Amino acid sequence: MQATKLIVLTGPSGVGKGTLVRSLLQRHPDLQLSVSATTRAPRPGEVHGQDYWFLARAEFKAAIAAGELLEWAEYAGNYYGTPRQMVSEQFAAGKSVLLEIELAGARQVRAQYDAEIVSIFLLPPSLDELERRLRDRGKDSETAIAKRLARAREEVAAQHEFDWQIINDDLETALQQLETAIYGATSCATADPMSPSA
Ligand SMILES: Nc1ncnc2c1ncn2[C@@H]1O[C@H](COP(=O)(O)OP(=O)(O)OP(=O)(O)O)[C@@H](O)[C@H]1O
């Protein structure tokens, strides 16, 4: 039986975190994905309570003041945060929880938990490819893409703060390396925690 873990998946916007997490959850229904709160407007098709808890800025600030968020950060003009309750409940029930969050939030989580954490930084094959993915996704304005790319450079520079660095080039290879990071190397391809680095 696997030990309970808090899995922190970080990487620049557009690198493919959400794409990989969807496949991971299909293959590992035991894993619980934390649904974040955000002040960002919903994109077409996004569902309140499923993709995010979409809050007004005042509601978000009230949640911070009430201590309801495990971590939070301002990112590209909006607030994002992890509701504490779901993580505590799942953790208490012995379930591993996956947080898909940006760098400042990941740092806050690592400052609060220690041994139970597996931290993973997902990298694009290149910054040009990251930009291509953000544009091809077609979900963000030019201004938003520019903010996300500027932030990406800072985030990539912090990749070695994480236990694992995984390059999302071939999706299936990255998925297998993610499984290795979370579950160990017994049934998955090996990913060296010290490499690859960008
Ligand atoms: N290995 C890959 N090769 C090519 N395209 C990919 C790969 N992985 C993901 N993509 C594409 O890149 C785009 C961005 O992926 P995704 O939305 O999963 O990124 P993200 O990291 O979750 O972004 P955000 O943090 O903004 O939510 C999507 O269009 C997705 O289909």
Ligand SMILES: Nc1nc2c(ncn2[C@@H]2O[C@H](COP(=O)(O)O)[C@@H](O)[C@H]2O)c(=O)[nH]1
């Ligand atoms: N610190 C946190 N970051 C979060 C959280 N939920 C999502 N995110 C990160 O925000 C950016 C932008 O997301 P998008 O959905 O607007 O593209 C991305 O890096 C997410 O990983 C959170 O709860 N806390």
